[in-house]
Amino acid sequence: MSADETDETRRKPSRRGLLRGAAAGAVGAGVVAAGATAGPAWAASGEGAASGEGAAAGDGRVQVAVLLYDGFTALDAVGPYEVLCRVPGVRVTMVGRAGKGPVRTDTGELSLVAERAMRDVRRADVLLIPGGGNRGVLAMMADTEVHDWIRRIHRRSVWTTSVCTGSLILGATGLLRGLPATTYWASRPFLKDAGATYTPGRFVETGKIITAAGVSAGIDMGLHLAARLSDEKVAQAMQLAVEYDPEPPYDTGSPEKADAATRELALKLLDDAAT
Amino acid sequence: MSADETDETRRKPSRRGLLRGAAAGAVGAGVVAAGATAGPAWAASGEGAASGEGAAAGDGRVQVAVLLYDGFTALDAVGPYEVLCRVPGVRVTMVGRAGKGPVRTDTGELSLVAERAMRDVRRADVLLIPGGGNRGVLAMMADTEVHDWIRRIHRRSVWTTSVCTGSLILGATGLLRGLPATTYWASRPFLKDAGATYTPGRFVETGKIITAAGVSAGIDMGLHLAARLSDEKVAQAMQLAVEYDPEPPYDTGSPEKADAATRELALKLLDDAAT
Numbered sequence: 001m002s003a004d005e006t007d008e009t010r011r012k013p014s015r016r017g018l019l020r021g022a023a024a025g026a027v028g029a030g031v032v033a034a035g036a037t038a039g040p041a042w043a044a045s046g047e048g049a050a051s052g053e054g055a056a057a058g059d060g061r062v063q064v065a066v067l068l069y070d071g072f073t074a075l076d077a078v079g080p081y082e083v084l085c086r087v088p089g090v091r092v093t094m095v096g097r098a099g100k101g102p103v104r105t106d107t108g109e110l111s112l113v114a115e116r117a118m119r120d121v122r123r124a125d126v127l128l129i130p131g132g133g134n135r136g137v138l139a140m141m142a143d144t145e146v147h148d149w150i151r152r153i154h155r156r157s158v159w160t161t162s163v164c165t166g167s168l169i170l171g172a173t174g175l176l177r178g179l180p181a182t183t184y185w186a187s188r189p190f191l192k193d194a195g196a197t198y199t200p201g202r203f204v205e206t207g208k209i210i211t212a213a214g215v216s217a218g219i220d221m222g223l224h225l226a227a228r229l230s231d232e233k234v235a236q237a238m239q240l241a242v243e244y245d246p247e248p249p250y251d252t253g254s255p256e257k258a259d260a261a262t263r264e265l266a267l268k269l270l271d272d273a274a275t
Numbered sequence: 276m277s278a279d280e281t282d283e284t285r286r287k288p289s290r291r292g293l294l295r296g297a298a299a300g301a302v303g304a305g306v307v308a309a310g311a312t313a314g315p316a317w318a319a320s321g322e323g324a325a326s327g328e329g330a331a332a333g334d335g336r337v338q339v340a341v342l343l344y345d346g347f348t349a350l351d352a353v354g355p356y357e358v359l360c361r362v363p364g365v366r367v368t369m370v371g372r373a374g375k376g377p378v379r380t381d382t383g384e385l386s387l388v389a390e391r392a393m394r395d396v397r398r399a400d401v402l403l404i405p406g407g408g409n410r411g412v413l414a415m416m417a418d419t420e421v422h423d424w425i426r427r428i429h430r431r432s433v434w435t436t437s438v439c440t441g442s443l444i445l446g447a448t449g450l451l452r453g454l455p456a457t458t459y460w461a462s463r464p465f466l467k468d469a470g471a472t473y474t475p476g477r478f479v480e481t482g483k484i485i486t487a488a489g490v491s492a493g494i495d496m497g498l499h500l501a502a503r504l505s506d507e508k509v510a511q512a513m514q515l516a517v518e519y520d521p522e523p524p525y526d527t528g529s530p531e532k533a534d535a536a537t538r539e540l541a542l543k544l545l546d547d548a549a550t
Contacts, residue, residue, distance in 0.1 A: 075357040086548035111388035214518030237540035243489030245528025253520030265512035273361040
């Protein structure tokens with residue numbers, strides 16, 4: 001606090017830069033340049049930049065494709081989006097299973113807009129599959145067109161990732177067979193069906209596949225990915241940029257910490273709110 | 276873990292309930308009923324339930340209105356949405372400043388769909404104002420129609436809340452005058468312009484106003500609100516439902532913990548990604 005208070009007294013607040021109120025003088029351009037220009041080897045070698053075909057292909061940035069489908073969970077997609085979209089040289093695109101346009105979440109109370117249709121996207125550097133409610137995830141687990149698309153993107157991806165029950169969709173493609181993985185806490189038993197081994201952790205990285213635990217774990221994985229796609233300085237700055245210094249009001253965020261009644265109630269609330 | 280492993284061996288995984296893999300038998304209906312039917316006094320007294328006028332008014336649920344405007348920050352809105360939308364008897368509605376339909380975020384890489392237009396909403400039990408980039412927040416701070424609307428909603432609201440720089444919009448209406456409040460870390464000096472006193476905390480509650488710190492702090496505030504709108508059992512269950520057991524990869528989530536270079540880089544990344 002004392003550093004900020006000193007800055008406050010030094011600076012005259014200006015409406016031109018609301019977000020810069022507590023900033024300490026000139027921008028550290030050298031630090032930014034390191035993150036923005038050095039980048040990982042695969043980006044410089046021509047492996048980055050590609051995305052889809054047609055109108056919006058290859059703008060020179062690392063393309064992150066987030067697959068949206070009817071019944072996905074909003075925070076699974078938005079958590080990683082928020083910490084990746086400002087990483088230098090990264091472009092996040094929402095990709096709709098059924099086409100461009102609004103895609104409903106699992107509660108039906110919110111829609112996110114898909115900018116591109118799945119059928120129009122042939123390539124992405126990073127694929128992210130969010131989880132969803134039972135209805136949406138079961139539909140995706142049975143959707144062979146989606147499986148073909150995921151496998152095609154995965155062949156040339158740098159990272160193939162999932163959040164929450166998104167790993168069950170990834171698992172349905174066969175890509176998790178024989179691998180360690182994680183998923184939503186209540187869905188852990190179903191990783192066996194995909195031939196994967198449940199492994200504890202907010203996210204589990206194996207080769208180029210990263211699976212995250214439930215919903216909010218996508219933020220933790222997103223920051224890890226930010227470091228992988230750029231460097232740790234950028235990831236640390238993005239953690240500050242979203243002020244991710246969490247103070248959960250309770251200690252019930254994992255099934256190991258919550259009691260049986262809390263676990264049951266959580267599942268009941270999810271069931272009741274599902275569309 | 277041991278409890279879950281026992282459950283796993285007891286249950287035969289069924290595709291019918293992916294989210295129930297680790298659940299322990301019958302649902303604790305009594306627990307749910309306590310949250311769903313008892314509720315806070317104001318809900319039972321007829322103060323709840325109201326929302327807007329016209330088509331979708333008063334369906335008997337607590338109405339949470341999230342104000343979306345061009346240039347808002349997605350996670351500011353989606354964090355609280357995700358932990359509130361499943362609270363029994365709560366309905367979250369995205370309300371668009373300019374009307375119904377897609378509203379662009381601060382990076383321009385994502386749009387959320389507003390279900391209702393601001394001009395059609397005359398009442399909400401809970402108002403939530405997300406933060407945004409400089410351009411969007413400055414526009415809202417100068418938008419007297421928005422200020423009139425916020426003050427009108429606030430007169431009958433049960434809770435009036437903001438996330439991140441949303442408090443500067445709230446402040447522009449005069450509603451924070453003389454009150455303790457928080458905001459985005461880099462915007463703390465600007466609370467003075469609203470006559471408010473910066474107060475540390477992931478969120479600051481004063482009377483019926485709650486202001487949250489930056490971006491991800493909306494999740495912490497959302498869980499607090501979940502308890503206020505229902506009870507602690509429900510809030511604890513929602514924390515588990517979104518598996519909010521955070522493990523940030525770095526210890527740079529607040530300006531007190533991050534060094535000067537990280538603070539500068541964070542602000543640079545925000546600037547560069549802004550539209």
